Amino acid sequence: MNPPEHGRIPLNEGPRDQQLIALEKLQYMLDYSKSSTIATVLAPLLCLPLYWDDTETLRFSAWFTAMTLAVITRYVLLRSIRALSNPAQNAKVLNLAIGLVTLMWGLGWFVFVQPTDMVSYLLYQIISLTVLFVGMVGYCINWKTFFAFIVPLKAPELIFIALNFNQIVWPIALGSMVAFYLALKMAFLFSTSWEKSYALRLKNDALIDQLTEEKNASMSANVAKSEFIATASHDLRQPMQSVNIFIDMIDTQQLNESYGSIFNRMRKSVTVLNRMFNTLLDISKLDSNFVVREREFNLIEIVHSLEDSFNDLCTEKKIKLSFKGATHQVVGDLHLLEQILRNLLANAIQYTDQGHIEVAFHATSGALHFSVEDTGCGIPEEDLPLIFNEFYRSDHSRSQYDGLGLGLAIVHRIVKKINGQCHVQSEVGKGSVFTVHTRFAVIPVQHISRQPRRPAPPTGEASDRRDQELQAPASSRHLGILENDEALLQAYQQYFTQAGYCVHPVPYEEEAFHECLALLPKLDFILSDFRLGKRDGLYFIQQLREEFNHDIPACIVTADTSPQHLELFSRHNIDVMYKPIDIHTVEKFISTHI
Known part of the structure; x- marks a missing residue:
């Protein structure tokens, strides 16, 4: 069979479904591997400021040299996969390429980690979990490739735990091994589920006359996907909650400047993982039959909450964040409206490196409309119809920015739930404007009810009793x-x-x-x-x-x-x-x- 044009697999009916599935898997994983090359190069370099002063020079140099050779070998092997006519052989080459780098990360347990040092142990545990999570995004559609990715990463950790079983913190080590097991299990289940989903797609193209039946099957597959995400999320959230609490219990005042800096980086990594988990949670919530709960509120409530959440990040990136027209009194679902704005703002901040972001509220025909404008990298015209799809990330920005590709999908679902509309205008290199039209009523100023007066403070015996309760x-x-x-x-x-x-x-x-x-x-x-x-x-x-x-x-x-x-x-x-x-x-x- 001739290689597909432009690296994409044509949807032809016939007995070649399994081969088409194998080709599509290989193409997806190869694209992901190439797009993550920059991260593969930068990650070892970040170990220089993290570990150079605290690690024996010879051991660090040996590890860094081996990692450099592994990264170069990975690049050469990936470049050698040009034709897709032999997916089985090319898959073996891909497995070898990614396995070499994760093996180096696995050997890092014996180079950087001191079993008695909680900070170094937790830091490398976070690094290991981050590498695992990144690998799940790119390789879990093929359990064999994911196996080749994760085993070289986690097997050295298991050996490290066995050699230092009297010194390590067992709850964290056990949680890591449970995450290892669940990751393998989920990769196998997701690989099977993905194959079935793709085979269904091929069948749908060939059987247009059965559109209604296939639509029902697609809805069932979506429910199964939501259940899978919920189950996977549950089993990964449990050990992460323990990690969160133990990190919060560490008194940073007792750490020296070097360890304090390492600890802050570790906390930021955990924050990124927590944000990813919460994004998956938002998807699960939207899959449930939730009810839109409307009440009267002022937009300034949402603005204050958003400023608290995003001001520090905007200051760090030197982006000016401003809000206009936030004085309206609205009848609507405050939580859903805030969730839309949070996702749009997070998206804007992620893809904006300089300039400003402006959120503007308007009352049009008695209903609330608002826009989020940024001066970011912009979206290519051909990607605009796809940006609201789940897990979609544009090739234009995938290699420069991290993410799951769920933020705009969440916005689209919520806007649809509240019977609103969302439009986007964008120009590459100049920025984007997302405009949302809601049906939430804006209350005219003359109709806003007066706020009830605050009750007078209690006096005498009632006041004494209340003070005792508060104290x-x-x-x-x-x-x-x-x-x-x-x-x-x-x-x-x-x-x-x-x-x-x-x-x-x-x-x-x-x-x-x-x-x-x-x-x-x-x-x-x-x-x-x-x-x-x-x-x-x-x-x-x-x-x-x-x-x-x-x-x-x-x-x-x-x-x-x-x-x-x-x-x-x-x-x-x-x-x-x-x-x-x-x-x-x-x-x-x-x-x-x-």
Whole structure:
């Protein structure tokens, strides 16, 4: 078979589906490998400022030389894959090329990591997880290639753990190995799922007369994809939550300047991973049957929130961020509107290196319209019809900017849900303007109701009683925790005990739970996971409330983002937070609701 034109696979019907699938996989992975060449070169160079002063010169030089040879070999091998007529042979060459580089990262455990040094151990653990996550994006469509990518990365770590088992922090090491296992499992499942999805695409092109039936199959595949993302997200979020808490518990004041700098870089890497997880969570939420909840609010509420989130990043990149017309009173869904703006702003900041970003609000025919204008790199005209597709990233900017390609897909889904419209105008090298037309009503100034006057402050005995409540020490606050992850439970106990709470771990086995009820004091707050063996967190929260005959404030902190569970939490009016989450955010939520 002749190679496809322009590196793309033609959709022909016939018995060659398997070969077409193999070719499409190879083309995708080859494109990804070439686009990540710059990152492959830069990543080892970043090790120079990170490890040069703290690593033996000979060991570092040997590793760096080996890594340089591996990167050069990778480049040569990738350049040798020109024709796609022999996908099996070319796949072996690709596997060898990417496996050489990840092997060097795996050997880095023996070069850079001191088992007794928590900071160096956590830093390299984050590097390893980041490399794993990047590999999943590019190679999980072919489990054999992903296997060739991840085994050289994680096998040396496993050997390192075995050789230093008396010195390492076991919860983190165990979480890393669980992530290794789950990554392999997910790559195999996703590879199979991708093959089926692509075969379905070939079949749809050949069977136009069965369009209705194939549309239903596509909807089912989309639900299966959402379930897969939710399951994969859950299993990866669990160990990441422990990593988040342990990082937050490190006192940066006790680190010297060098380690403090390393720790800050490590924290930024974790922040990037958390942002990726939350993007996947947004997709899961939008796949659920959520309800648009409208209320009256002022746009300045959203503007203040966005400024708090993005001002530091804009200052760091020397971009001027401005808002215009944010004085309108609106009736609409504040959360969804803020989510649209967050994704548009994040997208604009990511692709803008200098200049300004302006958000402008307008009231047109009584409805809210707004635009986000940037002076970024712009979007080629041929990519404009595709930018709202999930996981789509333009070849024009893929190699320069990171991301999953989900931000604009989320914007498109939300705008569609609120019966709005989104348009984009862009010019390469000059910037882009995203304009959103909503149906949210803008209230004329003369119709805005007066704000109720604040009640007078309490006086006398009522004032004294209120002051006593506000001054109650944290140690008098009883916090019940239900969590089946032992490492995470210990992290919660250690953190909240240090914060002054009286912590009560509550067992989730039913017999032990009922025995514990007789010994528990009256709880002020319940912090619970969702998946707890045979029962879920909702059940235990209800049992505790009935036991004390009191509607105890409670929150579920979970890694489960399945659409049906999102609906369940909403129906029971239970507050939910999703792992991984900043532990300070959890503590602030608890102190606010006690």
